[in-house]
Amino acid sequence: MNRTFDRYSSICFALVGILFVVESRNISTSAYGSEVGPNMFPLGLGLILILLSLRLFWESSRKTAGDSASGNVAQLQYKRFFIMLAATFLYVFLLEPIGYILTTFLFLFISFQIMGSKSYLKTTLVSLCFSVGVYYVYVNLLKGTLPGFPVWSGM
Numbered sequence: 062m063n064r065t066f067d068r069y070s071s072i073c074f075a076l077v078g079i080l081f082v083v084e085s086r087n088i089s090t091s092a093y094g095s096e097v098g099p100n101m102f103p104l105g106l107g108l109i110l111i112l113l114s115l116r117l118f119w120e121s122s123r124k125t126a127g128d129s130a131s132g133n134v135a136q137l138q139y140k141r142f143f144i145m146l147a148a149t150f151l152y153v154f155l156l157e158p159i160g161y162i163l164t165t166f167l168f169l170f171i172s173f174q175i176m177g178s179k180s181y182l183k184t185t186l187v188s189l190c191f192s193v194g195v196y197y198v199y200v201n202l203l204k205g206t207l208p209g210f211p212v213w214s215g216m
Contacts, residue, residue, distance in 0.1 A: 067121035074114035081107025141175050148172065161207040165192035 085103035152168040169188035178184045199205045 064121050067117055071114040071118035071121065074117070075111050078107045078110030078114060081110065144175055145172065148175075157208055158211060160210045162192050162196050162209060163211070165195070 081103050085101075085107060088103070148168055148171045152164055156164050166188045169191060170184055173184040173188065196207055196209065200207055200209070
């Protein structure tokens with residue numbers, strides 16, 4: 062993509078990662094004396110985001126001027142970006158009304174197609190297995206709660 066864009070976006074991602082780390086320290090720790098509490102997941106995500114943004118900054122600084130993409134490829138990347146952004150917003154807004162399984166399946170299917178998957182059958186199978194598998198593990202094994210299917214479906 063664009064070296065300048067990559068550098069600025071890496072700085073923004075690092076700032077978001079720092080915000081995650083700082084704000085995760087404000088979440089209360091576990092009341093049962095366990096070292097692993099609800100603050101560990103956002104803390105870990107923040108640290109990973111900081112490390113990945115530092116790597117992006119380093120790689121974008123190493124690129125030479127001849128490595129940049131042509132204008133036609135850049136247009137395609139912007140189109141993919143905006144489709145993915147719209148799919149993400151739809152995923153967030155439709156998660157409760159439609160349910161986790163259907164929404165995640167549709168989101169993954171669209172994402173895989175945007176990334177260039179050629180086989181609709183493989184995309185469908187992977188999206189379906191992932192959404193059902195994660196739902197089963199989280200709800201049945203870990204005893205968490207996720208919106209399964211919409212109320213109007215009767216399931």
